[in-house]
Amino acid sequence: MKFSANLGFLWNELELPDAIRAAKAAGFDAVECHWPYDVAAADVTKALQETDLKMLGLNTRRGDVAKGDNGLSAIPARAKEAQAAIDEAINYAVEIKAQSIHVMAGFSSGPEAHKTFIHNLNYACAAALPHGICILIEPLNHYDAPGYFLTTTNQASHIIKEVNADNIALMFDCYHVQLTEGDLSHRLADLMPIIGHIQFASVPDRGPPDHGEVNFKHVFRIITQLGYKAPLGAEYKPVGPTQDTLGWMSKHA
Structure with a gap:
């Protein structure tokens, strides 16, 4: 197995370039992040070059976080x-x-929200295509993000089909999918043709994958059997220093 460190949660006490270096030292194969925009891109690039790690992905800004925003692309008035x-x-x-x-997507619902999300995804796919960048959409569970527009993999699958672009795919977060739908093995198998990235964390506490209700040894074996070879995103919330939570890596590497 190959793993990517999600630096939105892991080593988030460090500046992003130093977090990249920490991920390399810990043995991760790649990195990903949430919202890196306050860090100079040149500094991130330097750290990536030093470590020979790839940045798998980042998120669009959430909007006005102080007012409760968690994305904008499905909100009709904010296209x-x-x-x-x-x-x-x-x-x-x-x-x-x-x-x-x-x-x-953000907090929204209804036909106009759907129409707006499709419109903005079409815009994103067209703008990203010349650069070889894949656009991902991710269903979020209703416990952590009540009112979020995109909630299930079925909804995401229909949206991906409607957009019908070569560079749109599903972000399959095992944590969110388990809380919303369960049945991870079958969902992974059914959705593998449209999966662009896989993330994981324990359920229900979103900690490292060495405890909780999901047997990640089994889930990782299923992912391997399905032919998925890209690094899996460790997007969990460590309690204490990140370095002290990495015992799971040696068991699954």
Whole structure:
């Protein structure tokens, strides 16, 4: 197995370039992040070059976090802001050679929200395609993100089919899918043709994958049997120093 360190959670007490270096020292095969925009892209690029790690992906900005935003792209009244966030993400991704962008939908619902999300995803796919960047969409569970527009893998699958672009795919987060749908093995098998990235964390506490209700030894074996070879994203919340939570890696490497 290959693993990617999600630096939105792991080593998040460090500046992003130093977190990249820490991930390399810990034996990760790649890195990914959430919102790197306050860090100079040149500094991130330097750290990636030093460590020979790839940045798998980043997220579009959430919007006004103080007012409760968690993405913009499915909010009808904020399409211009959403597209500005998409442009910003693409420009940053190009500079650091990131492979994908998670376009965050936000808190919304109904037909107009769906229409707006499709419109913005079409915009994102068209803008990202010349750069070889994949656009990802990710269902979030209703415990952590109540009211989020995109909630299930079935909904995501239908959206991906409607957009019908070569560079759109599903971010399959085992943590979110287990809380919302369960049945991880069958969901992975059914959805593998449209999966662009896989993430994991224990359920229900979103800790490292060495405890909780999901047997990740089994899940990782299923992913391998399905032919998925890209690094899996460790997007969990460590309690204490990240370095002290990495015992699981040696068991699954």
